Amino acid sequence: MIRHDVLDLLPVRHAVPELLAALDERGTAVLHAPPGTGKTTLVPLALAGLIGDGAGRRVLVAEPRRMAVRAAAARMAWLLGEEVGGSVGFSVRGERRAGPATRVEVVTTGVLLQRLQRDPELAGVDAVLLDECHERHLDADTALAFLVDVRAALRPELALVAASATSDAEAWARLLTAQEGGGPAPVVRSEGEGHGFAVRYAPPPSGVRPAHGTWVDPALLRHVAATVREALTRHEGDVLCFLPGTGEIARTAGLLDGVDAEVLQLHGRAPAAVQDAVLRGSGAGGRRVVLSTSVAESSLTVPGVRVVVDAGLAREPRMDHARGLGSLATVPVSAAAATQRAGRSGREAPGTVYRCWSEAEESGRARFPAPEIRIADLTDFALRAACWGDPSTEGLALLDPPPAGALAAARGVLEAVGAVDGAGRVTGRGTRMARLGVHPRLGRALLDGAAEVGARRAAEVVALLSEEPPREYGDDLAAAWRAARRGGDAYGARWRAEVRRLERAAASVAEDGPGASGRAEGGGPAAGGGGEDRVAGVVTALAFPERVARARERGGHLMVSGSGARLAEGSGLRTAPWLAVAVADRTARDATARVRLAAVVDEAVARRAAGHLLRSGEEVCWEDGDVVARSVERLGAVELTVRPLGAKADPALVREALLDGLRREGTGLLRWGREAVELRERLAFLHGAVGGAWPDVSEEALVERAGEWLEPELSRAVRRADLGRIGAGEALRRLLPWASGEAGRLDELAPERIEVPSGSRIRVAYGEGRPVLAVKLQEMFGLAETPRVAGVPVLVHLLSPAGRPAAVTADLASFWRDGYRGVRAELRGRYPKHPWPEDPSAAAPTRHTSARLRREG
16 A cells, blocks of 8 residues: 555655656656655656556666665655565665566666666666766766666667756756757756754864874764764754764764663664664664764665764775775765755754864865765776777766776776776676676686686685675684684675675676686686685785785785785784785875785785786896896786896996986086086086087086986996096086087186286186186286176186285276275285285286385386
């Protein structure tokens, strides 16, 4: 019996006629419906004709999370007065409850993608509703792009609805018709916010430190727990509290010990019984506190909730594409997600939301969550796009294009495992991998591992890798495998179901004949069966060849990707010579990756699994201040064997290493005598004053042209000491403009010495950017004009008879006229034996004392 009394209370019912009309006219539409209005439950029933007067359709509803799929199907079946599996069914990975009479089937976006790739026409489906598009999950973005393709090329009659709870509906409207023309799709808006909610800001006390990585300040969790207690005191009904992850949920649950309410922990890995209990509500009338991750943000109604406490944080994936390492970042929740969370409080009655941040912080929050396509691993996406026939992704209707670097890294992984060819086109092997319903890395491990260790054991290990075991299982994958096999917990049940699914999937895509795997690495690890520890290592190494790691002498391990890896104190894996790392993360603040789960392997397995990274050859480099030449066999960043080359090193590589040394340490590696330094200073002066062909002899320029002016000495050098024997002065002369003939004017334009009126030849200093002539004052008597070098007046440093500075001038005539009197008055008493004429411009220059001048006169 249909529960019309409940359906009639859902605000979205008023928008259904407009939505049906839009689909009849255009075949596609965007439904903008705020949280709590019933878009997830009422609209699919109306599209299928199970309520109201809508035309009967077979409808697929795609949700981003498995929990939301089950909840939505259960809710719709309840509204119809039926059990799940009748008119309304669902499908998630490894589980399907639907039959011939099913008119509305709720699926995860991952399941929808699998169906689209098996059957792009979606035979038997009349309409698809993509729910919660605003969350920007990568699978949802991909599914929408494929469906737009399907409507444009194969089935224009397929009705398509994009449902969003946020205000970006116009962007989706343009995207839905990107390949059809005729303007954007109609936008149908549902008014109403459910029962509404009041917002209260409850900022934490000062001193709470910002979250980073997966770390959250315990002081914030204490504040959240205190806010939950306050909410229980001030308000009626249940409390739904949003926290970023399962660790924070567990810690906050501990802080709530003793509250007069049942405390439930809701997240994607929570046992099905707990999930069902949360979604059923409290039948006994007692109060509940539900601590939840973002799984409760949308598509779920948690019965009895009247208050939401929002910690204000969310977890987003981050990917180090260069090293194949993923991590999670704790970030402030976006404004759109905060609205979604708040809406949970007003689903059944007017509600209240406590936001654990200040009102002033509202404007600083991002409007929407970061699109997963911008920040996540794109390997699975790239394989789907290649299977779809668009490996470049340029023809796909995507709100945000994939970052070029991330897509290139994903294609590199796919090519390494044989899923795509050099042009990015999918191979037959890649098509089989895509049908397995796991990440391509795990698909490779399942296909190749089945041939090496048996299908059952490969499936069991891959199931462990597809969903990380609980932390209490430890960091040894083989031990975790044994724990999952004997365990009766919720994880063990999910693991066994996934093993069965993987076995079936592997059998359905089994390759024909032995040796037909097409492995890009030339064969998998020859495990030959082996014990569980070896099997776990083989399959893990096949999945993550870049994470094979060798022990370092100074502790820790080094992955072939180049990342350091560290195990927890007390881990039994710390002494393993080789590891295959299954789960690791590295935050921006960490120099090395933290290993969460790994298996022991040996070098033979490492070589075979990561064979595409095996390289051998001569390596000549500048290391620790000298040339190091060796023959190296390496697996990525890990050196397997090293043999010194000595004089057998390739001269070209040696020369490049020496040049690298010059780039790193500068031309000070050469022998610089006084003449060389002075020549460089003269050339620097001419480059600045004359320019033209006179060379730039700055450090940067000399290093850049080192291969030119240091030959042939450089070609004969083999080590640092040889550089120190190269005379820089002689080598510098090669840079002079010999071809133009200007080189012959060096002594004319920038002479080493200048003859002064006394007859002395005084050395010119060019090192300060302007030529400097340091000369005793009496030797310049009678000279009215300042000497010039290349047209530039020298800076004359006039010295006392004792050689100490007396005056500096670039204009001798002015000095004789104005400055000399003061100098004469100061020095004539100190040096009475030297001449101090009243008119120096007319006096005879001299290097001698007055007495000697009289004797010689």
